[in-house]
Amino acid sequence: xxxxxxxxxxxxxxxxxxxxxASTKQLIYRNTMxxxxxxxxxxxxxxDELAAxxxxxxxHVIIEYSDKNQFEFHVKFSGDLLVFTMHSNVIxxxxxxxxxxxxxxxxxxxxxxxxxxxxxNFMADSIKYNRLHDPGYFVARLLLNFENHFYVEGVKQxxxxxxxxxxxxxxxxxxxxxxxxxxxxxxETDLQAPPxxxxxxxxxxxxxxxxxxxGGEKVGFKMKAGQNR
Numbered sequence: 001x002x003x004x005x006x007x008x009x010x011x012x013x014x015x016x017x018x019x020x021x022a023s024t025k026q027l028i029y030r031n032t033m034x035x036x037x038x039x040x041x042x043x044x045x046x047x048d049e050l051a052a053x054x055x056x057x058x059x060h061v062i063i064e065y066s067d068k069n070q071f072e073f074h075v076k077f078s079g080d081l082l083v084f085t086m087h088s089n090v091i092x093x094x095x096x097x098x099x100x101x102x103x104x105x106x107x108x109x110x111x112x113x114x115x116x117x118x119x120x121n122f123m124a125d126s127i128k129y130n131r132l133h134d135p136g137y138f139v140a141r142l143l144l145n146f147e148n149h150f151y152v153e154g155v156k157q158x159x160x161x162x163x164x165x166x167x168x169x170x171x172x173x174x175x176x177x178x179x180x181x182x183x184x185x186x187x188e189t190d191l192q193a194p195p196x197x198x199x200x201x202x203x204x205x206x207x208x209x210x211x212x213x214x215g216g217e218k219v220g221f222k223m224k225a226g227q228n229r
Contacts, residue, residue: 024110025090027146032115033070035144036086039117039175040065040073043084046179047075074127075179080186081124083136084179086117099151104166111165114143114151121186137189139182144170152178 047065054061063077075082092113093099105111119139126134140154143165151165168174 020110021113024113024146028090028113028115028144029088031146031148032086032117032144035115035142035148035170035175036071036084036117038172039084039179040067042172042175043073043075043179046176046183047077050077075183076124077183077187079124080183081122081127082139082182082186083120083122084117085120087115090115099165102165104149104164111145111147111149114145116144117142119154119182121182121189139185140178142178150174 044065044067047063051063054063061078064075066074066076068074071086071088073084075084090113099105099112118141120136121139122136123134125131126136138154140152143151143153145165148170149165150168150170
């Protein structure tokens with residue numbers, strides 16, 4: 001009888017834990033997938049509009065959207081390419097993160113679980129010429145919980161967007177602003193030449209890999225770990 005009671009207690013504990021965490025995470029995953037799908041449509045609309053407006057200004061500047069798979073799409077504009085990716089897993093944060101200190105999250109611990117959509121900036125030629133050693137720069141990530149509240153983490157220019165998760169409800173205009181802000185940041189951050197001493201000597205492997213001249217770096221994208229805390 002005692003063994004049966006212990007077994008029942010463990011089973012009930014597992015069911016309770018699954019109800020609390022697994023169901024919440026599944027809901028977040030479905031929400032994030034839906035939002036990512038909407039973001040794809042908005043990104044395509046934004047690029048189509050920009051391409052149409054810019055065609056009369058300079059037809060050599062290419063502005064285009066490309067859907068890679070259910071978890072990734074690209075936005076290309078001139079020499080920049082933004083890679084938007086949705087992570088398939090739900091995340092949370094360590095107790096010292098700023099979100100843990102938010103009253104909204106403290107009221108219901110399920111609110112600290114998030115789906116996340118990441119944005120990285122690559123040079124378009126890095127993808128075109130398959131330069132595997134070229135870096136991509138973190139721009140921002142959009143975090144989404146089970147109530148469709150969101151939070152933005154990113155480099156300085158995007159951090160100011162919607163700082164309070166308690167009042168942030170995802171909507172079409174928010175997604176458009178997020179995409180356009182990421183594009184504007186990439187455009188405004190120029191590639192800077194590397195110090196001369198870094199390119200004085202190259203290896204044969206670097207020459208073979210088409211890396212005879214280091215591509216430099218976008219210094220505006222530097223972000224210290226924990227900057228949002």
